Amino acid sequence: MNVDPLLPGDPGFDAAVAVLPATGSAPKAVPAAIFAASDEADVDAAVGYARALGRRLTVRSGGHSLSGTHLRGGAVALDLRRLTTLAVDRERGIARLGPGLTSAAAAAGLAAAGCSFPVGHSPLVGIGGFLLAGGNGWQIGTSGPGAGNVRPAPGCAADRVLAARVVTGDGSTRRVDARSDPDLWWALRGAGSAFPGVVTEFTVRVDTHSPVVGRRTWSVPAAAAAELGEALDALEPLPAGVELTVMARPAVRGAMITVVATTFAETERALVAVRSGSASLDRLAGEVVDSGPYASAAALLVAIPDHAANAQWSHHVWGTGSWRAVLDAVPMTQDRPSERSTVLIARAPSGAPEQPAALYRAPGTLGVSAYAHWDPESGTAGAAIGWTHQVLAGVGGSAPRRYIGEADITGDPARIRECFPPGAVERLIRLRSRVDPDRVVASVLDLLD
Numbered sequence: 001m002n003v004d005p006l007l008p009g010d011p012g013f014d015a016a017v018a019v020l021p022a023t024g025s026a027p028k029a030v031p032a033a034i035f036a037a038s039d040e041a042d043v044d045a046a047v048g049y050a051r052a053l054g055r056r057l058t059v060r061s062g063g064h065s066l067s068g069t070h071l072r073g074g075a076v077a078l079d080l081r082r083l084t085t086l087a088v089d090r091e092r093g094i095a096r097l098g099p100g101l102t103s104a105a106a107a108a109g110l111a112a113a114g115c116s117f118p119v120g121h122s123p124l125v126g127i128g129g130f131l132l133a134g135g136n137g138w139q140i141g142t143s144g145p146g147a148g149n150v151r152p153a154p155g156c157a158a159d160r161v162l163a164a165r166v167v168t169g170d171g172s173t174r175r176v177d178a179r180s181d182p183d184l185w186w187a188l189r190g191a192g193s194a195f196p197g198v199v200t201e202f203t204v205r206v207d208t209h210s211p212v213v214g215r216r217t218w219s220v221p222a223a224a225a226a227e228l229g230e231a232l233d234a235l236e237p238l239p240a241g242v243e244l245t246v247m248a249r250p251a252v253r254g255a256m257i258t259v260v261a262t263t264f265a266e267t268e269r270a271l272v273a274v275r276s277g278s279a280s281l282d283r284l285a286g287e288v289v290d291s292g293p294y295a296s297a298a299a300l301l302v303a304i305p306d307h308a309a310n311a312q313w314s315h316h317v318w319g320t321g322s323w324r325a326v327l328d329a330v331p332m333t334q335d336r337p338s339e340r341s342t343v344l345i346a347r348a349p350s351g352a353p354e355q356p357a358a359l360y361r362a363p364g365t366l367g368v369s370a371y372a373h374w375d376p377e378s379g380t381a382g383a384a385i386g387w388t389h390q391v392l393a394g395v396g397g398s399a400p401r402r403y404i405g406e407a408d409i410t411g412d413p414a415r416i417r418e419c420f421p422p423g424a425v426e427r428l429i430r431l432r433s434r435v436d437p438d439r440v441v442a443s444v445l446d447l448l449d
C-alpha cells in the first residue's frame with residue numbers, strides 16, 4: 001500500500017472530509033476512512049481495504065455530485081483528485097485523461113497541445129463523474145459539416161471514450177473497451193454513480209484543433225418568452241459550431257431570460273459570420289452583449305464563475321419539444337430562491353451513431369436543469385431544493401426522463417429508474433453481481449434496496 005488511510009481523529013482528517021464535496025450543499029457525513037490515491041495501486045489498495053472492513057467505498061473525482069454520492073457516513077472515501085494524467089497523442093487524435101482532472105485543467109492541457117474535447121460547462125466539474133454520467137459539455141449537440149475546418153463533436157463526451165482502466169469492486173484491474181467486456185463498456189458510458197468500479201484513466205478521442213470561441217448574449221423580458229421560443233425554433237438547425245444556452249430567471253416581478261450563443265470556430269472571421277444570423281433575437285432583446293473572442297475553450301472556462309463557495313442543488317429533466325414548448329412549460333412568474341438561481345435550457349447531445357452500445361443516450365431534444373443557490377447558513381435548503389422540482393414539474397410530460405449526472409436522486413429513489421432506459425437498472429444490477437459481488441463500490445443502486 002503506497003498510501004495510508006486517514007482515520008477519524010487523525011490530524012487533517014476533518015479537513016480532508018470537508019473538501020470532498022465541491023458545493024456547500026452536500027449532506028454532512030463522516031466516513032470511516034479517507035484514501036487520497038495517487039495512482040492505480042492506491043485505488044486497488046483502497047478497494048481491498050474497504051472490502052476487508054466490510055464497508056462501502058465512495059468515489060470522488062471532482063466532487064460535483066449534487067446528491068453527494070462521493071460521501072457516505074461509515075463508508076471508506078476514495079479521493080481521486082490527484083489522478084490528473086494528461087497525455088496527448090495528437091498524431092493519433094487521442095488523449096489519456098485522469099479522472100481527477102477538472103474540466104478547466106483538461107481543456108487547458110489539451111489546448112496547449114493544439115487539441116480540444118467537450119469538457120463540462122463548469123470549470124471544476126471532474127472528468128471522472130462527468131464522463132461516467134455521459135457528459136453534456138461544450139461542443140456537443142451540434143451536427144453538420146462544420147464551420148470552416150471545424151468538425152463538431154458528435155454527441156456527448158462519453159461517445160469520445162475509447163477505453164478506460166478500471167478497478168472493479170471484486171479487486172480486478174481491467175482495461176475496458178469495446179471488445180473486452182460488452183456490459184462494462186456499455187455501463188462505462190452513462191452509468192454515472194451506478195458504475196460498479198473505479199475508473200483510474202480514460203482514453204478519449206480528441207479534436208486535433210483548438211477553436212476560438214465567441215459569445216453573444218441577449219437579455220429578453222420573460223413576458224416575451226413565447227415569441228423568444230419561436231425565434232429560437234426558427235434559428236434551428238443552428239450553424240455547426242454554435243451552441244445556444246437559455247437561462248430563465250423566473251420572478252413575480254422582473255423575470256428575465258438570457259440567451260447565450262457560444263460559437264466555436266476556426267477563425268475570428270468565422271465568429272463574425274455566425275453572429276449576423278441572429279437578427280430576430282436582437283429585435284426582442286433589451287440588451288445585446290458580445291464577449292470574446294476567447295483563444296480556446298480553456299480560455300472561456302477561465303471566465304466562467306465557479307460554484308464551489310455556496311450551497312447549490314440541481315434537478316434535471318429532458319424536454320422533448322421545441323424551444324417554444326419547453327419555455328412554455330417553465331413557470332416564469334414564481335420567485336426563485338436567490339438572484340443566482342436559474343433554469344438552464346440547452347440542446348441535448350445528438351448521439352453518435354457509431355457508438356450504439358452506450359448506456360447514455362439523451363432521450364429528448366433539450367436538457368432542462370434548475371439550479372438553486374442559497375446561503376448555507378440561512379436554513380432555506382428545503383425550500384430551495386423544492387423550487388428545483390416545482391419549476392420543472394411541467395417539463396418532460398407524464399413519464400419524464402432525467403440525467404444521472406444532475407437529477408436529484410436523493411429525495412425520491414424512483415428517479416434513479418427515470419435516469420435510465422427501460423431494463424437498464426436490471427442490467428446494471430446483473431453487472432454489479434458479476435464484477436462487484438460484495439457490493440464494495442457504493443452505488444446509487446443501493447438506494448433501491
Ligand SMILES: Cc1cc2nc3c(=O)[nH]c(=O)nc-3n(C[C@H](O)[C@H](O)[C@H](O)COP(=O)(O)OP(=O)(O)OC[C@H]3O[C@@H](n4cnc5c(N)ncnc54)[C@H](O)[C@@H]3O)c2cc1C
Nearest residue numbers: 061062063064065069070121122126128129130136193199
Ligand atoms: C456546477 C456544476 C456544473 C455542472 N455542469 C455539467 C455539465 O456541463 N455537463 C454535465 O454533463 N454535467 C454537469 N454537471 C453534473 C456533473 O457532471 C455530475 O455531477 C458529475 O457526476 C460530476 O462529476 P465529478 O467527478 O465532479 O463529481 P463526483 O462527485 O466526484 O463524482 C460523482 C459520482 O460519480 C462517480 N464517480 C466519479 N468519478 C469516478 C471514478 N473515477 N470511478 C468511478 N466512479 C466515479 C461516483 O459515484 C461519484 O460519487 C455539473 C454539476 C455542477 C455542480
